[in-house]
C-alpha cells in the first residue's frame with residue numbers, strides 16, 4: 001500500500017507515524033512544500049502547544065513521551081477569571097487525579113521529535129516538495145506536482161493546513177464561521193517564579209490565554225500568550241511598541257502573575273472556524289487544520305488531530321486484518337463516523353469558550369460571574385470540565401473497527 005501525505009506540519013507527521021505503526025508494510029511518504037526549519041528560535045519567539053493527557057498517552061504509546069515531557073512545562077492548575085468581576089475558578093490536576101492537567105511544549109521540540117520518530121519508522125520525507133493538486137477522477141488518487149509526472153497512490157492524506165488550497169482545488173465544500181476576532185500570539189516574561197498555572201482570563205473584549213512555558217536558561221518565567229479581540233483593537237496592539245503592548249496586557253491580566261517585563265515577536269491573524277463538509281473520498285482523507293480549524297483559545301486543534309490519527313490508524317489496521325481494502329470509501333467512511341462525535345464535541349466546547357465571554361452587559365455579566373463562582377464551588381461540575389479538557393473522555397479503542 002502506498003500512502004502519500006501532503007503537508008509535513010505536526011499533523012501530517014503524526015498521521016505518517018500512526019499509519020506506519022499500524023500498517024508497517026505500507027510505503028508512507030510525506031511531501032512538504034517548505035524547507036524544513038532547523039535549529040531553535042530564541043526563547044521569546046518560539047510557538048508552543050498545550051498537549052492534553054490523551055495526547056500524552058498517545059505519544060507515550062509511541063515511545064517518545066518521556067523525551068517530550070522533560071522539554072515541556074506541566075500545567076498543574078488552570079485559573080479562570082473574568083476581568084473586573086468577582087467570579088473566578090481554579091481547576092486543579094487533583095480534579096482529575098493526575099500529576100498535571102496537560103503539558104506545554106514548544107512546537108520546534110514537538111516537530112523535531114515527530115520528524116525523528118517518522119524517520120526511525122522508515123517514513124520518507126521530501127521537502128521542499130509542493131503539491132499542486134490531487135486528481136480523484138480515476139480509480140486511484142493522483143498527486144500532481146506541476147509539470148512532473150503525477151504520482152499514483154492508494155491513499156492520499158491531505159494535511160496542508162487551514163483553508164486548505166488542495167480542498168478548494170478538489171471542490172470540497174467548507175463550512176466557515178467568521179468569529180469576528182483577531183488573535184495576537186507572543187511569548188511574554190513576568191518577574192518571579194513560575195507556579196505551573198495556566199491562566200484563562202475573559203475580558204470585555206475577548207479571552208486571553210497564558211500558558212506556562214519552561215523557564216528560560218536565565219531562570220526567568222515565560223508564558224505563551226494568545227489574546228483574542230476585536231480586529232480594530234488588535235491592530236492597535238499589533239502597531240504598538242513593546243512598552244505599550246506590555247502596558248495594555250498588564251492592564252488586562254492584572255498583577256496576580258507579577259510585573260510583565262518582556263515580549264517577543266508578535267504574530268496576529270483573523271480567527272475563523274472552518275470545517276470541511278466531507279473528510280473522506282475514495283482513497284483520500286482530509287485531516288488536521290485542513291479538516292477542522294478551531295479557535296486557539298482552548299488549545300485543542302493538535303490534540304484532536306492526534307486522536308484522529310490514532311483512530312484512522314486503528315480503522316485501517318482493522319480493515320486490513322479483515323482483508324478489506326484499507327483505502328476504500330467504505331472503510332474511510334467508518335473512520336469518518338469514528339471521529340464524528342469527538343470532533344463535534346471538541347468544536348462545540350471550543351466555540352463555547354470562545355464566544356461565551358465575548359458579549360458584555362449587566363445581564364450577561366451576572367451569569368458569567370455566577371458560572372465562574374459556581375464552577376469553583378461545584379466540585380463535580382469542575383471535575384467533569386477538567387476531565388473533558390484532558391481529552392480522555394473518549395475511548396479510542398472501542399469506537400473503531402466496527
Ligand SMILES: Cc1cc2nc3c(=O)[nH]c(=O)nc-3n(C[C@H](O)[C@H](O)[C@H](O)COP(=O)(O)OP(=O)(O)OC[C@H]3O[C@@H](n4cnc5c(N)ncnc54)[C@H](O)[C@@H]3O)c2cc1C
Nearest residue numbers: 007009011033049050131160161288289299300301302303
Ligand atoms: C496560536 C495558536 C496556538 C495553538 N495552540 C494549540 C494548543 O495549545 N494545543 C493544540 O492542540 N492546538 C493548538 N493550536 C492548533 C494547532 O497548532 C493546529 O491544530 C495544528 O498545528 C495544525 O497543524 P497542521 O499540520 O494541520 O497544519 P499546519 O501546521 O498549517 O501545516 C500544514 C503544512 O502543510 C504544508 N503545505 C501546505 N500546502 C502544501 C502543498 N500544496 N504541498 C505540500 N505541503 C503543503 C505547509 O507548508 C505546512 O507545513 C494552536 C494554533 C494556534 C494558531
